[in-house]
Amino acid sequence: MNICVIGTGYVGLVGSAVFAGWGNQVVGVDVDQAKLDMIQAGVMPIYEPGLPELVAQGIRRGNLRFTNSTAEGIKDAEVIFICVGTPQGAAGNADLSSVLQVARQIGQSLDHYAVVVTKSTVPVGTNQRVKEILQETTQQGVLFDVASCPEFLAQGTSVYDMDHPSRTVIGSDSPEAIELVAEVFKHLPAAIIRCGFAEAELIKYASNALLATKITFADSMASLCDLVGADVVLVMDAVGKDPRIGAMFLRAGLGWGGSCFPKDVEALAYLASQLSLPLPQLDGTRNTNRRVHKRFVHKISLYFDGKLDGKTFAVLGLAFKAGTDDTRESPAKKVIMRLRGAGARVRAYDPKATEKAILDLGTTSLEYCDNPYETMAGADALVILTDWPEFKGLDLSRVNSLLKNPVIFDGRNMLDPETVEREGFIYFAMGRPTNGQRIINGKDTTYVAKLTNGAGLNK
Ligand SMILES: NC(=O)c1ccc[n+]([C@@H]2O[C@H](COP(=O)([O-])OP(=O)(O)OC[C@H]3O[C@@H](n4cnc5c(N)ncnc54)[C@H](O)[C@@H]3O)[C@@H](O)[C@H]2O)c1
Numbered sequence: 001m002n003i004c005v006i007g008t009g010y011v012g013l014v015g016s017a018v019f020a021g022w023g024n025q026v027v028g029v030d031v032d033q034a035k036l037d038m039i040q041a042g043v044m045p046i047y048e049p050g051l052p053e054l055v056a057q058g059i060r061r062g063n064l065r066f067t068n069s070t071a072e073g074i075k076d077a078e079v080i081f082i083c084v085g086t087p088q089g090a091a092g093n094a095d096l097s098s099v100l101q102v103a104r105q106i107g108q109s110l111d112h113y114a115v116v117v118t119k120s121t122v123p124v125g126t127n128q129r130v131k132e133i134l135q136e137t138t139q140q141g142v143l144f145d146v147a148s149c150p151e152f153l154a155q156g157t158s159v160y161d162m163d164h165p166s167r168t169v170i171g172s173d174s175p176e177a178i179e180l181v182a183e184v185f186k187h188l189p190a191a192i193i194r195c196g197f198a199e200a201e202l203i204k205y206a207s208n209a210l211l212a213t214k215i216t217f218a219d220s221m222a223s224l225c226d227l228v229g230a231d232v233v234l235v236m237d238a239v240g241k242d243p244r245i246g247a248m249f250l251r252a253g254l255g256w257g258g259s260c261f262p263k264d265v266e267a268l269a270y271l272a273s274q275l276s277l278p279l280p281q282l283d284g285t286r287n288t289n290r291r292v293h294k295r296f297v298h299k300i301s302l303y304f305d306g307k308l309d310g311k312t313f314a315v316l317g318l319a320f321k322a323g324t325d326d327t328r329e330s331p332a333k334k335v336i337m338r339l340r341g342a343g344a345r346v347r348a349y350d351p352k353a354t355e356k357a358i359l360d361l362g363t364t365s366l367e368y369c370d371n372p373y374e375t376m377a378g379a380d381a382l383v384i385l386t387d388w389p390e391f392k393g394l395d396l397s398r399v400n401s402l403l404k405n406p407v408i409f410d411g412r413n414m415l416d417p418e419t420v421e422r423e424g425f426i427y428f429a430m431g432r433p434t435n436g437q438r439i440i441n442g443k444d445t446t447y448v449a450k451l452t453n454g455a456g457l458n459k
Contacts, residue, residue, distance in 0.1 A: 001079060002076045003027075006102050007084035010158060020057075079180065081117045082099055086099060103116070103134060110134075123267055147172035148197050149171075171195045172196070209285070229437075229438075233431075235431075255292035257320040259329065263329075294338070303439065313380060318385070333361060379404060384412055408426070417433075
C-alpha cells in the first residue's frame with residue numbers, strides 16, 4: 001500500500017519505518033528540514049532502540065523516503081497518517097493548530113481518493129473538524145474519508161510496540177475507510193476495534209488517564225507507607241497479582257511525566273470542564289501528581305535541616321523515564337529546578353537525554369557529566385531521578401568513596417535497601433522503610449503528629 005506519514009517525530013518516524021518494514025511504500029513528511037537531513041544521513045533525531053536499523057533498511061530497499069513537501073508526500077498515497085504534535089494549550093486544551101494546518105495542506109494538494117487518518121492524540125470533535133476542513137479545501141470532485149487511529153506506543157519500546165500492538169482502534173463514519181485502514185494492520189494478531197470518531201478519540205484519552213491514575217495510586221500508597229513504615233514495593237506487587245488489577249503501572253516513584261500523560265490528562269479534564277462535567281477522580285490524579293516531586297525534595301530538605309543552599313547533588317537521570325532521550329515534562333527536571341531554586345548545585349548524568357536537557361535546563365548551577373561516577377566526587381548526596389536499569393548496577397563502594405556523605409535519595413526505588421544500608425549508606429526511597437526514612441520521620445514532628453492523629457496524606 002502507498003502510505004504517507006506527516007510528522008516524523010516519535011510516532012511518525014517510528015510509524016514510517018515500521019510501515020515500510022511491513023512492505024508498504026512510505027513517504028515521511030516533516031517541516032523540519034534539519035530533522036530530515038539527519039534521518040537521510042542515518043542519524044536519528046530521537047533515541048529509540050531498533051529505529052536506525054529499520055530506517056536504514058527502508059531507505060536501502062527503496063520503500064521509505066522523506067520530504068518536506070506535503071504535496072509531494074501525499075501524491076500517490078492511499079492512506080495519509082497525520083502524526084504531528086498536539087501539545088498542551090494555555091487553558092489545558094490540546095493545541096490542534098498543527099493537525100488542522102496539516103489537514104488544510106492535505107486538502108489543498110489532494111487530487112485523488114485517500115483516507116486521511118489522525119494518529120495524533122486529539123480530543124473528541126477533532127476528526128469531524130478535520131473532515132470539515134478537507135471539505136472546505138479539496139478541489140471539487142476529489143473524494144476522501146477521515147479516520148481516527150490513535151497510537152498506543154510507549155517511548156523506549158516504540159518500534160516493538162508498533163509491531164506488537166495490544167489493539168488497533170479505527171474510528172470513522174465511513175465503513176469503507178475503516179476497512180482500507182484496517183488493511184495496513186490486518187497481518188498483526190491484535191484485535192481491530194472498529195468504531196466511530198468519538199469512541200476512537202476517547203479510547204486514547206481514557207487509556208492514558210487510567211494508566212496515569214494507576215501510577216498516582218501507587219505514589220499515594222508510597223506516601224502512606226512512608227508514614228506507617230510499610231514497604232510500598234511489597235504492597236503494590238501483591239496488589240498487582242490480582243488479575244482484575246494487573247501488575248503494570250503500579251510502581252511508586254516520582255509520578256508520571258513525558259510528552260503524553262500530562263497533556264492528555266489535562267486535555268481530558270479540559271474537555272469535561274467545557275461540558276460542565278465534574279471529574280473529581282481525575283482532578284485527584286492531577287493534583288497528587290503535582291505534589292510527588294515536591295514531597296521528594298521535601299525529604300531531601302528535611303534530611304539537610306532545610307539547608308540546601310550551597311549543597312551539591314549528584315543526580316542520575318534526566319529523561320522522563322528509562323529508554324528514552326525525551327525530557328518533556330520530566331519529573332527529574334522538576335526536582336532539579338527545585339534543588340537549584342533552593343540554592344543547590346547539581347551535577348547530572350543521563351545515558352541518552354543530556355542533549356535535550358541542556359536545551360531545557362541550561363547550565364546555570366548545573367553541570368553535565370559523561371558517566372555516573374563523575375557526578376559524585378565530593379557531592380553531598382546521590383539523587384536517582386530516572387529508572388535507567390544501569391543505575392541498579394552501581395558500584396556502591398566506589399559511590400561511597402566518592403560522595404562527601406554516604407547518602408542516597410532514590411526517587412525510583414531502583415536499589416535494594418538492605419544492600420545499600422549494609423554498604424554503609426543512609427538510604428531514602430519512595431514508600432520504603434529505610435534507615436533514612438526513619439531519620440526524617442523522627443525529625444519531622446508533623447509526620448509523627450499526623451501518624452499519631454491518624455490524619456491523611458496531604459502533606
Ligand atoms: N510520543 C509518544 O510516545 C506518543 C505516543 C502515542 C501518541 N502520541 C501522539 O502522537 C502525536 C505526535 O507525538 P510525537 O511525540 O511523535 O511528537 P513530536 O513532537 O516528536 O513530532 C511531531 C513532528 O511533527 C512535525 N510537524 C509539525 N507540524 C508539521 C507540519 N505542518 N507538517 C509536517 N510536519 C509537521 C514536527 O516537526 C515534528 O517532527 C501527538 O499527538 C502525541 O500525543 C505520542
